[in-house]
Amino acid sequence: MKILICDDSSFARKQVLRALPPQLGQEIQQAQHGEEALTIIRRNEADLTFLDLTMPVMDGYTTLEHIQSENLNTLVIVISADIQPEAQQRVQKLGAMDFIKKPVTQDKIIEVLSKFGLLTQEET
Amino acid sequence: MADQELILDEDSRDLYQELLNVAMGRAADMLARLLNTFIELPIPKVNLIARSELDMALASAAGKKNVSAVCQGFMGDAISGEALLLLTDADINDLITLGGIGDQDSRNELELLMDTANILIGACLKGFSEQLDIHLTQSQPEVLGHHQPIERLLNPQTSWTQALAIEIRYRLENRAANIELLLLFTSGSLEIINNKAQYLLE
Amino acid sequence: MSLADIHPILDVIHNLDVGIIIMDSERRIELWNGFMANHSRIEAEQALGVSIYQLFPELDPKWFEQKVKQCTIIQNQAFVTWEQRSYVLRLHNDRPITGQSDFMYQNVTFLPLINHKGEVDRIGLIIYDATALASARLSLANQAHP
Numbered sequence: 001m002k003i004l005i006c007d008d009s010s011f012a013r014k015q016v017l018r019a020l021p022p023q024l025g026q027e028i029q030q031a032q033h034g035e036e037a038l039t040i041i042r043r044n045e046a047d048l049t050f051l052d053l054t055m056p057v058m059d060g061y062t063t064l065e066h067i068q069s070e071n072l073n074t075l076v077i078v079i080s081a082d083i084q085p086e087a088q089q090r091v092q093k094l095g096a097m098d099f100i101k102k103p104v105t106q107d108k109i110i111e112v113l114s115k116f117g118l119l120t121q122e123e124t
Numbered sequence: 125m126a127d128q129e130l131i132l133d134e135d136s137r138d139l140y141q142e143l144l145n146v147a148m149g150r151a152a153d154m155l156a157r158l159l160n161t162f163i164e165l166p167i168p169k170v171n172l173i174a175r176s177e178l179d180m181a182l183a184s185a186a187g188k189k190n191v192s193a194v195c196q197g198f199m200g201d202a203i204s205g206e207a208l209l210l211l212t213d214a215d216i217n218d219l220i221t222l223g224g225i226g227d228q229d230s231r232n233e234l235e236l237l238m239d240t241a242n243i244l245i246g247a248c249l250k251g252f253s254e255q256l257d258i259h260l261t262q263s264q265p266e267v268l269g270h271h272q273p274i275e276r277l278l279n280p281q282t283s284w285t286q287a288l289a290i291e292i293r294y295r296l297e298n299r300a301a302n303i304e305l306l307l308l309f310t311s312g313s314l315e316i317i318n319n320k321a322q323y324l325l326e
Numbered sequence: 327m328s329l330a331d332i333h334p335i336l337d338v339i340h341n342l343d344v345g346i347i348i349m350d351s352e353r354r355i356e357l358w359n360g361f362m363a364n365h366s367r368i369e370a371e372q373a374l375g376v377s378i379y380q381l382f383p384e385l386d387p388k389w390f391e392q393k394v395k396q397c398t399i400i401q402n403q404a405f406v407t408w409e410q411r412s413y414v415l416r417l418h419n420d421r422p423i424t425g426q427s428d429f430m431y432q433n434v435t436f437l438p439l440i441n442h443k444g445e446v447d448r449i450g451l452i453i454y455d456a457t458a459l460a461s462a463r464l465s466l467a468n469q470a471h472p
Contacts, residue, residue: 008167009138009141009142009145010135010138011135011138011139011142011321012142012145015324053165054145054165054166054167055167056167080149081145081146081147081148081149081150081165082149082152082153082165083149083150083153084152084153084156084162084163085153086156086162087162102145102146102149103146103255103324151400154399154400157399196405232410234409234410235410235411237410238405238406238407238410239396241405242396242397242400242404242405243396243400246397246400246402246403246404247400247402249402250400250401250402262403262405264405264407264433264435264454265405265407266407267407267409267410
């Protein structure tokens with residue numbers, strides 16, 4: 001599976017990298033903001049995107065709007081520090097598959113991926 | 125005590141920004157629940173500042189009319205600093221019209237200022253210290269601007285020359301109110317925070 | 327910590343020049359130190375197990391519960407200064423003869439106490455006497471605006 005991690009913080013990207021279960025494979029790209037992410041997603045190089053919300057240049061909400069309006073082919077899991085219930089509702093309306101609170105843990109990523117059947121086929 | 129000249133490299137700046145991002149997300153969530161509104165999360169600004177720069181920033185805040193501030197020290201695990209919450213009277217009125225906080229009868233500006241400070245400073249420090257697995261104790265907060273001028277902050281009898289300043293400006297959706305939170309860490313705290321943070325990446 | 331070690335700690339708590347109260351989730355008193363007994367004139371034996379609202383009928387439950395909620399939600403201390411409210415609990419002054427006010431101005435810290443399950447099930451109050459500071463500050467203000 002091709003993975004994209006989009007966060008303006010390199011520390012946060014490292015935390016996500018560290019928390020990814022190894023079964024997901026090694027095809028991982030990183031982006032620092034929404035515009036960089038969209039370039040990668042438009043090239044069909046991200047089956048699964050881990051997306052932050054608060055970022056300079058283009059934030060996560062705008063990125064989700066583009067993914068939705070351009071019908072781009074990627075599943076999005078938002079990983080954000082903005083844990084207001086309204087933030088979660090907003091991103092789910094914008095097509096995000098799920099929402100994970102920062103700081104991220106491997107257990108939580110595994111839980112979400114399993115919920116959507118993204119781990120089962122590769123685990124066996 | 126003369127401090128060694130500090131340098132803030134990109135990795136450290138990035139680290140503080142992310143630690144505070146997570147901490148303030150928590151604080152915003154609690155404030156949003158109390159005010160029944162959506163809080164727009166900014167990107168925290170992280171800078172090393174010299175004493176003269178802080179003096180200038182505070183002087184400019186004090187120069188504006190009717191600014192209130194709550195100032196609170198914190199320390200623990202050899203990390204120490206101060207939190208400063210700044211609000212103009214207009215911001216306070218805006219918050220009051222939102223209602224939603226507590227009992228309107230006993231409401232007054234000072235009460236609202238203290239409640240906001242308790243929540244934003246408390247939740248932010250709590251979120252910050254939990255990530256690093258440290259325990260921070262807060263001192264009694266001091267209110268400035270009501271009975272005391274903010275200028276009082278400008279001339280403390282301490283010898284610091286440089287500090288790490290993290291500036292967070294919360295905005296309420298569809299409102300003019302800005303709540304400014306400034307966290308200042310002593311230069312000696314930085315190395316300890318850096319070391320603790322390394323565990324988070326192992 | 328052994329039981330023998332607790333005695334000197336309790337001794338210190340009871341002799342602190344600061345008020346210490348621990349309340350259960352129903353706001354019934356579980357700890358009432360010497361400072362509280364002296365300044366409220368309610369002995370620990372009378373206070374233990376009794377609701378704080380019964381001991382201080384003028385304490386506004388709505389206001390007080392709001393402060394408790396603040397500190398339980400963030401699981402962090404919450405502070406009330408004498409400037410926003412002269413006192414939380416009406417207590418007698420340290421200096422009944424030469425003091426400048428009938429009551430004790432207070433700075434109060436609300437402390438969430440977390441049990442082994444990670445839940446807040448008790449609240450601690452720390453009460454600092456701020457009368458000297460308040461009197462000095464208020465008399466300065468009076469001189470400035472006679």
